[in-house]
Amino acid sequence: MLIYNRMVVDTLADEQADRVFHALADATRRDILVRTLAGQHSVSALARHYPMSFAAVQKHVAVLEGAGLVIKQRKGREQLVRGKVDTMQKATRLLEQLEAIWTDRIDRMGDMLAGERNGGTTP
Amino acid sequence: MTVTSIRKDPEALTMTITAELGATIERAWQLWADPRQLERWWGPPTYPATVVDHDLAPGGKVTYFMTGPEGDQHHGWWEVLAVDPPKRLELKDGFADDSGTPNDAMPVTITVVTLAERDGGGTVMAIESRFPSLAAMEQLVSMGMEEGMAAAMGQIDAILAEGATTL
Numbered sequence: 580m581l582i583y584n585r586m587v588v589d590t591l592a593d594e595q596a597d598r599v600f601h602a603l604a605d606a607t608r609r610d611i612l613v614r615t616l617a618g619q620h621s622v623s624a625l626a627r628h629y630p631m632s633f634a635a636v637q638k639h640v641a642v643l644e645g646a647g648l649v650i651k652q653r654k655g656r657e658q659l660v661r662g663k664v665d666t667m668q669k670a671t672r673l674l675e676q677l678e679a680i681w682t683d684r685i686d687r688m689g690d691m692l693a694g695e696r697n698g699g700t701t702p
Numbered sequence: 703m704t705v706t707s708i709r710k711d712p713e714a715l716t717m718t719i720t721a722e723l724g725a726t727i728e729r730a731w732q733l734w735a736d737p738r739q740l741e742r743w744w745g746p747p748t749y750p751a752t753v754v755d756h757d758l759a760p761g762g763k764v765t766y767f768m769t770g771p772e773g774d775q776h777h778g779w780w781e782v783l784a785v786d787p788p789k790r791l792e793l794k795d796g797f798a799d800d801s802g803t804p805n806d807a808m809p810v811t812i813t814v815v816t817l818a819e820r821d822g823g824g825t826v827m828a829i830e831s832r833f834p835s836l837a838a839m840e841q842l843v844s845m846g847m848e849e850g851m852a853a854a855m856g857q858i859d860a861i862l863a864e865g866a867t868t869l
Contacts, residue, residue: 674710687743
């Protein structure tokens with residue numbers, strides 16, 4: 580399984596890694612991530628830390644959210660942002676890897692059976 | 703062959719994949735029951751599997767190793783929990799060391815395979831994979847993250863360390 584995980588990581592997690600790297604390529608986003616891993620903050624509270632508009636900060640939060648690094652939760656009129664390195668995320672990622680492993684295996688089974696139907700010499 | 707459904711349940715730590723096979727149930731069973739056929743689909747082409755022991759009886763063991771592009775060998779084992787040919791196979795799937803001895807420090811997964819004749823011909827195969835605990839799952843995840851994600855995670859660690867000094 581370790582090997583499959585590695586292989587799957589090559590393809591599946593590449594995209595995720597791209598999103599993570601892109602999200603972390605910006606100093607403001609890195610700062611937002613650090614703050615939200617330490618505790619929950621509303622977007623407006625975060626916005627006060629940076630010399631930019633609320634909308635710009637909101638955009639940064641959206642990029643972090645797209646990379647799976649933070650989650651947003653609505654509480655009353657506020658959007659609370661929290662850094663996300665939780666077990667559910669890990670569980671989902673592992674199940675995705677398993678899915679890819681078994682999809683490949685089932686493809687290979689299908690190729691074997693199709694070869695026989697086409698008059699191949701497989702046992 | 704068509705994968706007809708995939709269900710993932712992160713809370714139950716379970717993934718179920720269902721496929722339709724263009725073969726009779728007896729033929730489909732041989733994909734599991736014949737070690738020479740098993741080794742043709744278990745490992746990816748770059749890591750072909752060689753099955754050593756293959757005893758599909760309750761309590762029986764299947765042992766195998768996969769050979770990588772560098773000649774590296776990776777050993778694994780199944781323990782058969784239940785078997786009802788050609789309909790059902792339940793097994794534990796784990797890692798082994800280089801001599802093929804099960805590595806108890808590594809997590810195992812439970813896999814349940816069910817085969818059923820499909821109306822109108824063919825066979826429906828369902829494979830359910832379940833992790834015994836979240837801890838086992840996390841261990842596998844952290845192993846799987848060695849490449850791609852490891853770099854990203856390393857970067858996160860670096861950022862956190864940096865943050866700790868500036869906040």
